[in-house]
Amino acid sequence: MADIHKLATLFKELDDELVNCMRCGMCQAVCPVFGQTGKETDVTRGKIALLDGLANHLLQDPDGVNATLSRCLMCGTCEANCPSGVNIMNIFLKARAIMTGYYGLPPIKKAIFRGLLANPRLFNSLTAISSHFQSLFTKKVDELLGSSCARFNNPVIGDRHFNTLATKPFRRIYPKIDTPAGHSGLRVALYPGCVVDKMFPSIGTATVKALQHHGVGIFMPSGQACCGIPVLSSGDRQTFNELVEQNVARFRNDRFDYLVTPCASCTATIKELWPKMYDGGQDIQTLAEELANKTMDISQFLIDVIGVQVDDREAAGESVTYHDPCHLKNSLKISEQPRKLLQSSGKQFVEMADAATCCGCGGTFNVHHYEMSKKIGTKKAENIVASKATTVATSCPACMMQITDMLSRRNAGISVKHVIELYSDNL
Amino acid sequence: MSKNNIEKLFKPVVGEDNVMTSETDRYAYSYDAAVLDGEMPAIVVRPENSETLGEVVKLCNDNGLPLTVRGGGTNLSGGTIPKPGGVVVLTNSMTKILEINEEDLYAVVEPGVVTAQLAAQVASSGLFYPPDPGSQTVSTIGGNVAENAGGLRGLKYGVTKDYVMGLEFFDTGGNLVKAGGKTVKCVTGLNLSGLMVGSEGTLGVFNKIILKLIPPPQAAKSMLAIFDSVKAASEAVAAIIAGKILPATLEMMDNFTIRTVENFRRAGLPTDAAALLLIEVDGHPAQVADDAARVETICRENDARELRVASDQHERNAIWQARRDALPALAKLKPTCVLEDATVPRSKIPAMIEALELISKKYQLTIGTFGHAGDGNLHPTILTDKRDKKEWEKVENAIDEIFDCALGLDGTLSGEHGIGMAKAKFMVREVGKASLDYATRIKAAVDPKNILNPEKMVRRNNG
Numbered sequence: 074m075a076d077i078h079k080l081a082t083l084f085k086e087l088d089d090e091l092v093n094c095m096r097c098g099m100c101q102a103v104c105p106v107f108g109q110t111g112k113e114t115d116v117t118r119g120k121i122a123l124l125d126g127l128a129n130h131l132l133q134d135p136d137g138v139n140a141t142l143s144r145c146l147m148c149g150t151c152e153a154n155c156p157s158g159v160n161i162m163n164i165f166l167k168a169r170a171i172m173t174g175y176y177g178l179p180p181i182k183k184a185i186f187r188g189l190l191a192n193p194r195l196f197n198s199l200t201a202i203s204s205h206f207q208s209l210f211t212k213k214v215d216e217l218l219g220s221s222c223a224r225f226n227n228p229v230i231g232d233r234h235f236n237t238l239a240t241k242p243f244r245r246i247y248p249k250i251d252t253p254a255g256h257s258g259l260r261v262a263l264y265p266g267c268v269v270d271k272m273f274p275s276i277g278t279a280t281v282k283a284l285q286h287h288g289v290g291i292f293m294p295s296g297q298a299c300c301g302i303p304v305l306s307s308g309d310r311q312t313f314n315e316l317v318e319q320n321v322a323r324f325r326n327d328r329f330d331y332l333v334t335p336c337a338s339c340t341a342t343i344k345e346l347w348p349k350m351y352d353g354g355q356d357i358q359t360l361a362e363e364l365a366n367k368t369m370d371i372s373q374f375l376i377d378v379i380g381v382q383v384d385d386r387e388a389a390g391e392s393v394t395y396h397d398p399c400h401l402k403n404s405l406k407i408s409e410q411p412r413k414l415l416q417s418s419g420k421q422f423v424e425m426a427d428a429a430t431c432c433g434c435g436g437t438f439n440v441h442h443y444e445m446s447k448k449i450g451t452k453k454a455e456n457i458v459a460s461k462a463t464t465v466a467t468s469c470p471a472c473m474m475q476i477t478d479m480l481s482r483r484n485a486g487i488s489v490k491h492v493i494e495l496y497s498d499n500l
Numbered sequence: 501m502s503k504n505n506i507e508k509l510f511k512p513v514v515g516e517d518n519v520m521t522s523e524t525d526r527y528a529y530s531y532d533a534a535v536l537d538g539e540m541p542a543i544v545v546r547p548e549n550s551e552t553l554g555e556v557v558k559l560c561n562d563n564g565l566p567l568t569v570r571g572g573g574t575n576l577s578g579g580t581i582p583k584p585g586g587v588v589v590l591t592n593s594m595t596k597i598l599e600i601n602e603e604d605l606y607a608v609v610e611p612g613v614v615t616a617q618l619a620a621q622v623a624s625s626g627l628f629y630p631p632d633p634g635s636q637t638v639s640t641i642g643g644n645v646a647e648n649a650g651g652l653r654g655l656k657y658g659v660t661k662d663y664v665m666g667l668e669f670f671d672t673g674g675n676l677v678k679a680g681g682k683t684v685k686c687v688t689g690l691n692l693s694g695l696m697v698g699s700e701g702t703l704g705v706f707n708k709i710i711l712k713l714i715p716p717p718q719a720a721k722s723m724l725a726i727f728d729s730v731k732a733a734s735e736a737v738a739a740i741i742a743g744k745i746l747p748a749t750l751e752m753m754d755n756f757t758i759r760t761v762e763n764f765r766r767a768g769l770p771t772d773a774a775a776l777l778l779i780e781v782d783g784h785p786a787q788v789a790d791d792a793a794r795v796e797t798i799c800r801e802n803d804a805r806e807l808r809v810a811s812d813q814h815e816r817n818a819i820w821q822a823r824r825d826a827l828p829a830l831a832k833l834k835p836t837c838v839l840e841d842a843t844v845p846r847s848k849i850p851a852m853i854e855a856l857e858l859i860s861k862k863y864q865l866t867i868g869t870f871g872h873a874g875d876g877n878l879h880p881t882i883l884t885d886k887r888d889k890k891e892w893e894k895v896e897n898a899i900d901e902i903f904d905c906a907l908g909l910d911g912t913l914s915g916e917h918g919i920g921m922a923k924a925k926f927m928v929r930e931v932g933k934a935s936l937d938y939a940t941r942i943k944a945a946v947d948p949k950n951i952l953n954p955e956k957m958v959r960r961n962n963g
């Protein structure tokens with residue numbers, strides 16, 4: 074506790090951002106966590122006031138503030154709707170990093186982040202092994218994965234309905250790809266992301282198929298590391314820096330027009346957080362910014378760059394609805410392109426209520442606040458069911474895991490797919 | 501009272517889960533949307549039903565604990581900043597819409613119901629609840645009544661007070677007092693609901709509110725009128741009203757606000773215009789067509805340089821989006837945004853705007869002015885950084901002068917944002933000592949221990 078003054082000094086550095094919050098309270102209308110609890114400490118205004126209190130020595134309870142910081146999905150809905158344009162996600166990520174510096178990283182996270190995530194080869198082989206022994210090692214796997222990749226939190230706790238690790242990860246199907254531009258004249262770098270790799274390889278293959286179909290060359294180097302969002306959300310900027318550096322190194326020596334990913338979280342992280350939150354050398358910083366500028370969600374690429382035309386023939390087939398992942402809609406303002414792609418997938422598109430409300434996953438939020446996460450997810454599931462669609466599509470594999478959990482516990486009989494899977498199936 | 505004792509007092513009443521005493525929790529209820537320093541309460545409690553709400557009030561009174569009710573905490577005048585060591589009472593577990601009566605056109609609600617949620621529910625029954633403060637997605641009906649909140653539709657449809665038919669509140673003894681009722685006419689007893697509207701939590705704690713509903717207008721038409729001088733724009737406002745037309749909404753934006761909004765959204769607003777009027781007429785389709793045509797003529801007669809009439813829903817939305825953008829766009833310019841609320845008779849709007857320009861020059865402050873021109877209720881918005889002590893002093897002086905100007909023009913300190921702590925000290929200038937003394941005597945009679953939101957609006961000694 075001796076260091077509370079030092080802590081205050083660190084938070085004081087956020088002052089220029091904190092002061093932009095005018096305490097209007099409009100974030101109460103959109104925050105899913107506040108929607109569940111109704112507690113001021115759970116909404117952005119409260120959290121910002123608390124950080125401000127710490128910075129200005131008005132409050133001496135870092136433990137309490139630290140606990141409230143973790144009660145957040147990092148969904149960015151508040152930032153997207155904030156009338157004062159406060160850089161909320163920036164504040165929260167930096168605040169988490171300051172807190173982690175103060176408290177230290179918990180040993181289990183430290184072991185996993187620094188020993189495992191920062192070491193993609195080991196990470197890949199371990200998860201590969203685990204996938205074969207899932208039933209035996211579930212508890213272990215959960216500890217390992219549940220707290221490692223923000224998105225790997227599913228294997229068996231209580232009554233979760235989870236997606237299992239794929240027996241053949243994407244990277245075993247395609248260890249690497251290096252094809253020249255085809256008739257489109259374009260070549261893209263492909264960053265599948267670890268959830269696609271380890272849990273939903275079919276999204277990876279669908280992405281490859283669509284790119285090939287449109288004559289797009291692909292560059293997918295081996296040894297890609299995690300994008301870094303789980304470690305950054307846990308306040309571990311050191312490992313985040315390492316991951317950015319490793320990834321930048323994989324892509325730096327090749328030529329491509331865009332970098333595409335089928336994972337909304339990866340897209341947002343690379344595009345927004347790599348340039349903003351990396352705080353290492355200038356050389357990497359510049360390269361990270363270049364990569365960020367080239368980064369696109371797969372549906373955005375197909376619609377905006379390739380120019381896929383919406384098929385407006387009346388689709389007679391089954392109906393599909395769409396869930397907006399927070400990381401696409403709030404962070405990158407992408408909501409039209411995935412819908413257009415779905416309208417080209419031979420299915421009938423129907424809108425659900427509150428399509429852009431968070432599914433409640435929020436990475437480690439799901440692990441630490443499962444009950445609340447479930448409640449938020451239940452609302453989402455109800456809206457999906459009410460849409461009467463037979464398939465729900467989205468653009469983020471992390472959302473797919475959460476939605477699968479929520480739908481299967483109600484035996485809804487609705488399948489959960491990535492937009493690109495449906496599009497590719499119809500090619 | 502020690503933390504332990506105060507917890508022991510309230511836990512049996514509201515339940516373990518509805519009591520918060522940690523430093524972090526209490527800090528989060530120390531402020532509201534006013535630009536004022538906060539104060540820490542000793543405890544925050546959340547009653548889940550009427551009975552417990554009444555018991556909480558009585559407990560506070562029995563123990564001499566100051567009590568501040570908090571709805572959305574969005575008031576702009578410090579109305580929910582608690583007394584140090586006091587009790588904050590949350591209403592957000594009392595959010596039931598108890599009845600929407602389509603035959604007798606009223607709704608009965610608990611105080612924690614969020615305004616926009618009520619409006620939506622009412623609309624789905626084919627009726628209309630007009631008061632629409634800018635904060636309606638988060639403000640509560642309890643807070644709206646206690647502040648007598650207005651909104652964009654004030655000109656034609658009135659403000660919250662025009663919709664309160666009756667209410668139930670707890671007095672300091674925890675007794676349920678009934679005021680008004682469900683009938684259109686009701687003269688039984690003193691008009692206590694009238695007294696409660698705008699009372700800022702100082703006279704009683706609302707338990708239920710009966711609100712008037714009306715049939716919705718069948719049609720609406722929106723337009724944007726562009727002027728080269730504020731004077732011409734305000735004369736157009738006066739002429740529209742003198743022409744016996746009551747638009748549902750009649751809003752103005754000054755040049756600074758226009759430029760800021762345009763910079764923010766690039767929706768094609770004329771950045772060289774001195775003022776814009778944003779107008780909507782509604783009602784029966786035939787009347788709407790008629791009114792719209794006349795408003796157009798009047799604007800042209802008053803030197804409107806251009807008129808843009810929305811031809812479809814999309815264009816209508818664009819007009820109101822521009823109005824909704826005013827505050828966010830201004831707020832983004834500087835860290836601190838002081839949203840003022842001085843109001844004048846509409847005919848004095850040109851004088852008020854001129855005065856604001858002088859004040860902004862005199863103190864070298866950035867002030868964007870927009871607001872409910874039709875009501876004479878402008879929102880001069882001062883953009884500053886409260887950390888800059890020198891500039892802040894200028895801001896305080898400027899506010900002082902704004903009030904003086906408004907009062908000099910037969911206006912009022914606050915059209916809709918309330919008095920709270922922010923403006924209490926200015927009141928005597930507007931209403932005079934006798935009025936304050938009268939209010940103080942009422943307060944002393946109904947709240948002898950001065951526990952109901954003390955220091956807000958009505959002060960014990962009117963210094």
Ligand SMILES: Cc1cc2nc3c(=O)[nH]c(=O)nc-3n(C[C@H](O)[C@H](O)[C@H](O)COP(=O)(O)OP(=O)(O)OC[C@H]3O[C@@H](n4cnc5c(N)ncnc54)[C@H](O)[C@@H]3O)c2cc1C
Nearest residue numbers: 571572573574575579634640642643646649650701706916
């Ligand atoms: C962005 C923004 C826009 C705004 N726009 C408008 C506008 O257009 N028009 C307008 O009029 N105001 C506006 N306001 C001000 C504010 O939203 C209103 O005053 C609103 O009525 C406050 O409601 P609330 O639920 O937040 O009340 P709170 O702020 O929680 O409380 C306000 C007062 O009501 C009292 N109170 C609350 N519940 C009860 C109860 N059950 N019994 C007794 N007293 C109670 C409190 O003690 C306090 O004194 C705006 C505010 C913001 C931040």
Ligand code: SF4
Nearest residue numbers: 094095097098100155
């Ligand atoms: S909406 Fe933005 S400015 Fe308003 S309280 Fe929330 S964070 Fe602060």
Ligand code: SF4
Nearest residue numbers: 104145146148149151
């Ligand atoms: S990021 Fe999401 S969960 Fe966190 S405060 Fe904002 S709206 Fe709430």
Ligand code: SF4
Nearest residue numbers: 266267268300338339
């Ligand atoms: S966001 Fe994508 S890459 Fe990043 S951790 Fe999650 S799945 Fe892996």
